[in-house]
Amino acid sequence: MDAKELGRQVQAKRKEIEMSQTELAEFAGVSRNYISLIERGEAKNISMRVINQLAVALGTSPAELTGETSMITIPASLRDFGIKNNLPYEVVDKLARIPRRGKEPKTAEEWKNLYRAISQFIETGNE
Amino acid sequence: MTSVHPGRLFVQKHGKAEAYEDVLAYADFLRAEAGLDDVVPVDLYAILDHFQLPQPQSLPLSNQQALLIDSECGTILINSEDPAQRQRFSLAHELAEMLFSVLPQWTGLLRLPGGFRERTKEKLCDCVAANLLMPSNYVQQLIQQHNVSLECAKFLSDKCDVSLTAALVQLARLSPRRHFIVLWRMKNKPAEIKKAPRPEQMALFQMPDIPPPRKLRVEWSIGSPDAPFIPKDKSTEDSSFIFTAWKTNSFSFGKERMTFDNRSAAWFYSENMPFESDGERFVISLIERLGQNSLCCILEKR
Numbered sequence: 001m002d003a004k005e006l007g008r009q010v011q012a013k014r015k016e017i018e019m020s021q022t023e024l025a026e027f028a029g030v031s032r033n034y035i036s037l038i039e040r041g042e043a044k045n046i047s048m049r050v051i052n053q054l055a056v057a058l059g060t061s062p063a064e065l066t067g068e069t070s071m072i073t074i075p076a077s078l079r080d081f082g083i084k085n086n087l088p089y090e091v092v093d094k095l096a097r098i099p100r101r102g103k104e105p106k107t108a109e110e111w112k113n114l115y116r117a118i119s120q121f122i123e124t125g126n127e
Numbered sequence: 128m129t130s131v132h133p134g135r136l137f138v139q140k141h142g143k144a145e146a147y148e149d150v151l152a153y154a155d156f157l158r159a160e161a162g163l164d165d166v167v168p169v170d171l172y173a174i175l176d177h178f179q180l181p182q183p184q185s186l187p188l189s190n191q192q193a194l195l196i197d198s199e200c201g202t203i204l205i206n207s208e209d210p211a212q213r214q215r216f217s218l219a220h221e222l223a224e225m226l227f228s229v230l231p232q233w234t235g236l237l238r239l240p241g242g243f244r245e246r247t248k249e250k251l252c253d254c255v256a257a258n259l260l261m262p263s264n265y266v267q268q269l270i271q272q273h274n275v276s277l278e279c280a281k282f283l284s285d286k287c288d289v290s291l292t293a294a295l296v297q298l299a300r301l302s303p304r305r306h307f308i309v310l311w312r313m314k315n316k317p318a319e320i321k322k323a324p325r326p327e328q329m330a331l332f333q334m335p336d337i338p339p340p341r342k343l344r345v346e347w348s349i350g351s352p353d354a355p356f357i358p359k360d361k362s363t364e365d366s367s368f369i370f371t372a373w374k375t376n377s378f379s380f381g382k383e384r385m386t387f388d389n390r391s392a393a394w395f396y397s398e399n400m401p402f403e404s405d406g407e408r409f410v411i412s413l414i415e416r417l418g419q420n421s422l423c424c425i426l427e428k429r
Contacts, residue, residue, distance in 0.1 A: 101194075
């Protein structure tokens with residue numbers, strides 16, 4: 001993983017959604033100084049947990065932040081739901097990707113209702 | 128026994144799934160593989176059994192009709208609160224999703240399952256579901272015998288165990304003439320809603336609280352390849368057969384001149400059926416754009 005590329009992506013995404021470093025730090029559960037370090041490409045050995053939390057907070061995927069594959073957009077309402085409920089990135093990503101027939105949930109509450117209905121199927125490693 | 132992935136097997140046998148026609152051929156493939164001909168109603172569970180796929184699980188799903196929870200094993204969840212015919216269509220739709228799950232998901236940075244945009248993919252899955260439940264050979268024979276009409280759609284709906292709307296859409300799609308289906312709803316245009324004064328503006332300028340008048344407008348439409356383009360939110364005249372059906376809450380039909388493309392009026396024949404959903408009245412119309420030949424047919428029928 002290229003730390004410089006990660007820094008560039010985190011900063012670009014954060015600015016795109018007009019979020020401050022302090023806000024991002026709060027969402028991702030790390031200090032503001034650490035966000036600053038990451039954005040400058042100077043953070044060493046960043047854990048996957050932090051990258052996942054950054055991805056959820058920024059509404060993107062870890063792969064896009066690290067520049068490893070293509071992107072999938074996580075809706076803001078799903079991101080809010082994920083943050084509020086401390087859901088791991090894998091679950092948020094799965095919720096965004098499941099092929100479904102029906103209207104896409106528009107609010108965090110609607111995502112919550114959907115998650116409640118299907119959580120047993122996406123958390124038990126059914127895949 | 129282990130399951131066989133129908134999407135993967137289709138790609139292996141068919142060789143590709145790049146064009147619309149390739150994808151639509153998947154419906155015939157599923158029936159043929161399971162040893163089902165064009166016998167209706169199509170037994171979807173025979174298809175699941177043939178591929179050793181698990182039975183779908185039925186449970187209340189918030190605002191969703193179905194989910195393909197595990198595309199590899201074919202685990203499908205169906206909304207138990209939906210009517211039985213919709214559950215059946217949703218199951219067919221998710222079987223179609225299994226094809227897209229084995230196609231390339233990305234084109235560069237864009238997520239394009241099988242090279243199609245997400246909305247196109249959803250429409251294609253609906254078309255595959257419709258072709259699976261209402262085989263095109265069967266429907267085309269029906270059209271030849273009975274012509275495209277609301278009566279014919281009711282017959283198709285009964286025979287294939289699908290909703291009347293699904294039957295109407297399939298008839299219009301496969302019609303050799305210029306048929307299309309429109310769902311009408313009483314509403315404002317999005318632009319009217321955006322332009323409507325906000326409460327604080329009204330307080331500032333003491334503007335009267337006049338909501339923009341609602342009209343009977345196109346909610347969605349779908350038709351045969353030769354059907355005219357119908358703009359979303361296009362309104363219908365209060366004097367039309369369509370509006371009469373809404374106003375009187377009774378079936379209406381007839382031939383009249385209408386303008387759909389904002390350019391020129393043309394002759395159309397429509398059958399219009401009102402219905403209520405969640406306390407709101409809608410009209411579903413089967414409409415044909417008439418040409419010289421079609422006009423003669425209608426005159427002869429009378």
